[in-house]
Amino acid sequence: MTARDLVAHVARFSRALREASVRTSLSDEVDAVEALSRVDLSDRDEVRRALRISLKIGPREAEAFDALFERWWSAAEARRREPRPDPPKPIPVKRPGRVPEPARAPRELEVERPQGDAPSWSREAVLRRKAFDECGPAELAAMEALVSRLVLRLATARSRRLVPTRGRGRVDPRRSFRAAVATDGEFLRLARRARAIEEARLVVLCDTSGSMDPHVRFVLAFLLALKKAARRTELFAFNTSLVRLTPWISAGKLRPTLERLSAAVPGWSGGTRIGECLMEFVSRHRDEMVGPRTVVVVVSDGLDRGETDLVGKAMRAIRSRARRIVWLNPLLSDPRYEPTAKGMAAALPFVDVLAPAHNLESLERLLPLLAA
Amino acid sequence: MKEEIRAMQDAMERFGYIAEPEIATAVFLAKEMGKPLLIEGDAGVGKTEVAKVLARILDTELIRLQCYEGLDVQTALYEWDYPKQILRVRLGEDEGRSADEIESVIYSRDYLLERPILRAITRSEPPVLLVDEVDRADDGFEAFLLEVLSDFQVTIPELGTVRAERPPFVVLTSNRTREIGDALRRRCLYLYIEHPSLEKEVRILRARVPGASERLAAEIGRFVQALRARQLLKTPGVAESIDWAQALVRLHREHLDVETVERTLGCILKDRHDMADVGGEALETMVGEAVAMG
Known part of the structure; x- marks a missing residue:
């Protein structure tokens, strides 16, 4: 086989991989050609290994890759035209050792006392535990006030990164030395660094279908309050289609905002197609909105009328970018509930934290998980 | 299999690393193509060990940069x-x-x-630079690493640019606690190390713990393989089975029995829930099976 043949083969194989949704880039192909030129091309296993190494095939893609390679190898000599393999089914891959624990954790927390600096007077205590669907308008207003105090904690979470500060923190010799140059070598003021305050970045995808109706109002109220502390919060609503709500949210009172929102969302309280909506989010917004610091919050009961396969696929795509995925499921407050709804089950392997969201206390516990 | 790859495999084995063809091929290609090698896999499968063995094969220095959240350029460079x-x-x-x-x-x-990276590019003999657990550093550091790995030069404003005469061999490891950025991944060759097969694990134990008898190594291997098949919070890696074999040799055990396993379970299981999960009858069955199949 000549070098030119090799390039053509690698390019075609790589295209077939992309069609089977295994990501490869041009630079990978260059690596692959170089790697193949250094191995024994008559040894099928060695060629497969060299390709896996140079095309950067991870464990999640390994199965799809191997299947395609087998087909390719046996077909390569027989015919020159490009085979068109069926795209393999998405493989639900559990991340090693991590899945069972977070899914269980929130339930165990259920019996814990409210956190740290929780105010102790009784009216607030009652409010914290009251299920949302039992609240009247006055209680709602009180809840709003409480939430906006809580979220301040979120806005002051510290990262481990050190950034220059005035006053407190540990001495930063590099900058101190620079500053001393201006004062003829005397250290009049020491520069310091301290742990940065990171602003939380949230993307919230909220299910507004009929089954979610009693809960969604309050979750939204919580999220609107969050928006004050974490200004980079993006809010989406979905039922049969996906709507970006961020432009509709403004600071101010909750009620008018909620009214504006329900006017903006078509089919509010209708059915749900979770998979299709999440896929739409992935293709249109993921790349710009989801990064390594972003926490993605999905608020849904997982009762899906659309294609469940899509739910897993979309969740995997989000998982690969996000720092964490939190799934709030109001049904979880019922101790008999098991996450067996088809949509929920498909999403579960990719969810870091599955938590209830039926009262203020449950939302409050989420705050540390939402911090950047 | 190509001669050179087999030679690499043999060399790794001489230094106590039992390498599957995948691993030998990846190390060979990374060395020949002068590209960094990104190794992923569960904890304890021998990712870091690859860099150490490579340094011994090339008879060169191993420079290690341990990553952690908040690692900054001053500490690395x-x-x-x-x-x-x-x-x-x-x-x-x-x-x-x-x-x-x-x-x-x-x-x-x-x-x-x-600091480690500058040291790695100023050596006249190219060393092996091990960037360990790169998934723990933040994405800002990853971007910096990308820059260094693409041209192996560092600019110090007061001194000028330092360029590596001969670039170091770079090995990056990741436990996949978060996905490594695409740009960095594309810059490297990639190797995913799985838990070893029974046969390979026994060979590793025999190579690394010479005091362990053939029988003990086989029993340990079967027991640990059975453990890995269960849903544990922390799946034991080869590192753990080596520790365990060493402990059993110190205790002068020739084979496994329920009591010994119960007492030394802490060598392989590092989580209270896992311990509770495996204890009692389940343990007896597993020990029984591990011993009986020999």
Whole structure:
């Protein structure tokens, strides 16, 4: 086989991989050609290994890759035209050792006392535990006030990164030395660094279908309050289609905002197609909105009328970018509930934290998980 | 299999690393193509060990950069030795030297503290640079790493640009606690190490714990393989089975029995829930099976 043949083969194989949704880039192909030129091309296993190494095939893609390679190898000599393999089914891959624990954790927390600096007077205590669907308008207003105090904690979470500060923190010799140059070598003021305050970045995808109706109002109220502390919060609503709500949210009172929102969302309280909506989010917004610091919050009961396969696929795509995925499921407050709804089950392997969201206390516990 | 790859496999085995063809091929290609090798896999499958063995095969220095959240460029690259510089300035003033003279002295190599990456590119003999657990560093550091790995040069404003005469062999490891950025991944060759097969694990145990008998190694291998098949929070890696074999050899055990396993389970299971999960009858069955199949 000549070098030119090799390039053509690698390019075609790589295209077939992309069609089977295994990501490869041009630079990978260059690596692959170089790697193949250094191995024994008559040894099928060695060629497969060299390709896996140079095309950067991870464990999640390994199965799809191997299947395609087998087909390719046996077909390569027989015919020159490009085979068109069926795209393999998405493989639900559990991340090693991590899945069972977070899914269980929130339930165990259920019996814990409210956190740290929780105010102790009784009216607030009652409010914290009251299920949302039992609240009247006055209680709602009180809840709003409480939430906006809580979220301040979120806005002051510290990262481990050190950034220059005035006053407190540990001495930063590099900058101190620079500053001393201006004062003829005397250290009049020491520069310091301290742990940065990171602003939380949230993307919230909220299910507004009929089954979610009693809960969604309050979750939204919580999220609107969050928006004050974490200004980079993006809010989406979905039922049969996906709507970006961020432009509709403004600071101010909750009620008018909620009214504006329900006017903006078509089919509010209708059915749900979770998979299709999440896929739409992935293709249109993921790349710009989801990064390594972003926490993605999905608020849904997982009762899906659309294609469940899509739910897993979309969740995997989000998982690969996000720092964490939190799934709030109001049904979880019922101790008999098991996450067996088809949509929920498909999403579960990719969810870091599955938590209830039926009262203020449950939302409050989420705050540390939402911090950047 | 190509001669050179088999030679690499044999060399790794000579230094106590039982390498599957995948691993030998990846190390061979990374060395030949001069590209960094990104190794992923569960904890304890021997990712870091690959770099160590490579350093011994090439008979060169191993420079290790352990990553953690908040790791910054000063810790990874270089730092000026400020106290020493200040003392030098004071001395220079007393001797009546001019500012220019002092400056040229205090910004020289003698006052530079080399951190791992700078050290790796200034060595005349290319070392092996191990960037361990790169998934723990933040994405800002990843971007910096990308820059260094693409041209192996570092600019120090006071000194100028330092370029590696011969680039080091770079091995990056990741436990996949988060996905490594695409750009960095594309810059490297990639290897995913799985838990070893029973046969390979027994060979590793025999190579690394010479005191363990064939029978003990086989029983340990079968027991640990059975453990891995269960849904545990922390799946034991080869590192754990080696520890365990060493412990059993110290205790002069020739084979496994329920009591010994119960007492030494802490060598392989590092989580209270896992311990509770495996205890009691389940343990007896597993030990029974591990011993009986021999």
